Amino acid sequence: MSKFNIDNDAIRQLAELLDETNLTEIEVAAGDNKIRVARQGATYAAAPAPLAAAPVAAAAAPAAAASGGDVASHPGCVKSPMVGVVYFAPEPGAAPFITAGSTVAEGQTLMLIEAMKTFNPIRAPKAGKISQIIATDGNPVEYDEPLVIIE
Structure with missing residues (x-):
């Protein structure tokens, strides 16, 4: 039986990221190590897999960006019109939009x-400057979840 270390801080950071982004689950992986945190009501569950703390640093960056108060009520907030996976570039390796x-x-x-295997463009409702990108490339979003802030 192999023993693995559970990084409680990494799990806490991912749980906080779930709260801040209103996602229902998040998974980060590095090689064979991964952490999966899912929301089930008010509790969080971690998958029993070998864990690594390295991916958490990358996952913590969006959390820091999203922690500027209630971004959903910001007048320049662009929210997701659907459930799906966000992509900031038209194809892998291309420059972001x-x-x-x-x-x-x-x-x-x-x-x-x-x-549902269809790529839907999300267009700017107004002209302006992108002051904050809340969503994370390649990650799922929920309906009405804040994506970006346009000032």
Whole structure:
């Protein structure tokens, strides 16, 4: 029987990220090691797999960006119109549609959300500057979840 170390801090950080982003589950992996945290009511469960703390640093960056108060009520908040997976580039390796600080025009594609094997463009409802990117590339989003802030 192999023994593995459970990184309680990593699990706590992922649980906090779930709260901040309103996701129902999140999984990070590095090689054969992975951590999966899922929300079931008000509790969190961790999958019994070998765990690593290294991926948490990458997952913590969106948490820091999202912690600026209630972004969902911000007048420039663009929310997800559907459940799916967010992609910030048209294909792997391509330049992203937007970056923090970039200027966008009304109707410009901000990102794609893949739902049922269909890539749906999410367009800017107004012109402005991207002040905050809340969603994380390649991760699932829920309906009405904040994606970006346009100032």
